[in-house]
Amino acid sequence: MQLSEEQVFALAPDESSKKSGRELANPAKWVSKGVNELALWGECQGSGSKPYQAQVDLVNIAFKCSCPSRKFPCKHGIGLLLLYARNKADFTNRDMPAWVAEWISKRSERQEKQATQKEKPVDEAAQAKRRQAREQKVSDGIEELLQWVKDIIRNGIISIPEKGSAWFGNMARRMVDAQAPGLAGMIRNLSEINFYRDGWQTEFMDQLLRLYLVTTGFKNNDTLPPLLQQDLRTWIGFTQNQEELKEQSGITDTWLVLGKQVTEDDNLTVERNWLYGVGSDQYALVLQFMVRGQGAQLAFTPGLFIQAELVFYPSVLPLRAIVKKQLNTEKVQQYKGFANWQQVAEAETSYSSTLPFRSERPFIIEQVRPVYYDQQWWLQDNNNALMGIKSGFKSIWKLLSLSGGEALNMAVVGKENVYEPFGVWYQQEYKIL
Numbered sequence: 001m002q003l004s005e006e007q008v009f010a011l012a013p014d015e016s017s018k019k020s021g022r023e024l025a026n027p028a029k030w031v032s033k034g035v036n037e038l039a040l041w042g043e044c045q046g047s048g049s050k051p052y053q054a055q056v057d058l059v060n061i062a063f064k065c066s067c068p069s070r071k072f073p074c075k076h077g078i079g080l081l082l083l084y085a086r087n088k089a090d091f092t093n094r095d096m097p098a099w100v101a102e103w104i105s106k107r108s109e110r111q112e113k114q115a116t117q118k119e120k121p122v123d124e125a126a127q128a129k130r131r132q133a134r135e136q137k138v139s140d141g142i143e144e145l146l147q148w149v150k151d152i153i154r155n156g157i158i159s160i161p162e163k164g165s166a167w168f169g170n171m172a173r174r175m176v177d178a179q180a181p182g183l184a185g186m187i188r189n190l191s192e193i194n195f196y197r198d199g200w201q202t203e204f205m206d207q208l209l210r211l212y213l214v215t216t217g218f219k220n221n222d223t224l225p226p227l228l229q230q231d232l233r234t235w236i237g238f239t240q241n242q243e244e245l246k247e248q249s250g251i252t253d254t255w256l257v258l259g260k261q262v263t264e265d266d267n268l269t270v271e272r273n274w275l276y277g278v279g280s281d282q283y284a285l286v287l288q289f290m291v292r293g294q295g296a297q298l299a300f301t302p303g304l305f306i307q308a309e310l311v312f313y314p315s316v317l318p319l320r321a322i323v324k325k326q327l328n329t330e331k332v333q334q335y336k337g338f339a340n341w342q343q344v345a346e347a348e349t350s351y352s353s354t355l356p357f358r359s360e361r362p363f364i365i366e367q368v369r370p371v372y373y374d375q376q377w378w379l380q381d382n383n384n385a386l387m388g389i390k391s392g393f394k395s396i397w398k399l400l401s402l403s404g405g406e407a408l409n410m411a412v413v414g415k416e417n418v419y420e421p422f423g424v425w426y427q428q429e430y431k432i433l
Helices: 007-012 013-023 075-086 097-117 124-155 164-179 181-191 200-219 224-235 242-248 339-355 396-403
Strands: 030-037 039-044 050-057 062-065 251-267 268-277 282-291 303-313 321-328 361-373 374-379 386-389 408-415 418-426 429-432
Touching: 007 013, 007 075, 007 429, 013 075, 013 386, 030 075, 039 075, 039 097, 050 075, 050 097, 062 075, 097 224, 124 164, 124 181, 124 200, 164 181, 181 200, 181 224, 242 321, 251 282, 251 361, 251 408, 251 418, 268 361, 268 408, 282 303, 282 321, 282 361, 339 361, 339 386, 361 386, 361 396
Parallel strands: 386 418
Antiparallel strands: 030 039, 039 050, 050 062, 251 268, 251 303, 268 282, 303 321, 361 374, 361 408, 374 386, 408 418, 418 429
């Protein structure tokens, strides 16, 4: 796999790792280094007597290093990959040392073991019994949650800021006990609203209404279309067997990785990868979950094009998908965007009427520029319509430097009236922000 410097930096967990990795992308820092079709490796001399051993699985991008850093990948992994991107000719050793060969071998054995476990017969009777027991737990939990929501409405929301996080936390834990983790997450999102900001009431009621729609919808699940039933189950926290999904036919296309969002919760890292199919004009969200110290199963680098077959989860508005097959491919400039914010608003209206409790989605919109108005940043289209940029967007100055005040085609992700820019097309190249 060949990555550009920009794509290597996109793998870094934070800005300090980018800076440190850049400093380590110096041949003088490395005692040894090598590469073959399976792995990239190197020994970096640090402050200790023994050099740190860094290695990268090039088949399914994953990192390992002997340094004590808890970041993933660490600065040594970023520095090694960056050095390789700059000076491939310097990596002449193709014989893996024992510490690299052992790691690659263990990864292969683990994948084979997982494949073997999947082939074991399933006790369908026991599985059906567990499924029925969970359904009952969820139903009981929903009854409590609906009563909680109705009490909020009866008493009014003026005193909600005084409740404190523990009040929300108690109900969230009850939903975890009811085996409805999706509902628990929605309640935690309610508690994270900034109650000291003007207009918090609108955001609170919007999320509370979404919670109410999901719970009441599940109670009436039998009367709804099958795909909408599946959407409701997904929001509540029922999972779907990915191996069964992979048996279905998907959409094979050249996909541009528009952007990546990474969040951490204790020891779990969640990676949200937003893709655009250049031939199908289809957007996709691929989620990856990683326990600290483990690498992602698949590599999604913003700005990179991949040739892949994606299978979408059942939904009235398909977005989340899994990768059935993936191969790297050359860059493709073909894409189709929305002409202005009016077209985006019309699409959003259609999406909301189909799935009223949906989450954010990506869009490609043509010819928009960042403008500062009324003490905040906006994206202005050629009709002078304004759309708000998500609060806390950290790359506004990079966006300004690329645009120079001129309009650019842009990839964004968001919902309704707030969007976060992911990248722009600058001089016929997609630049991540």
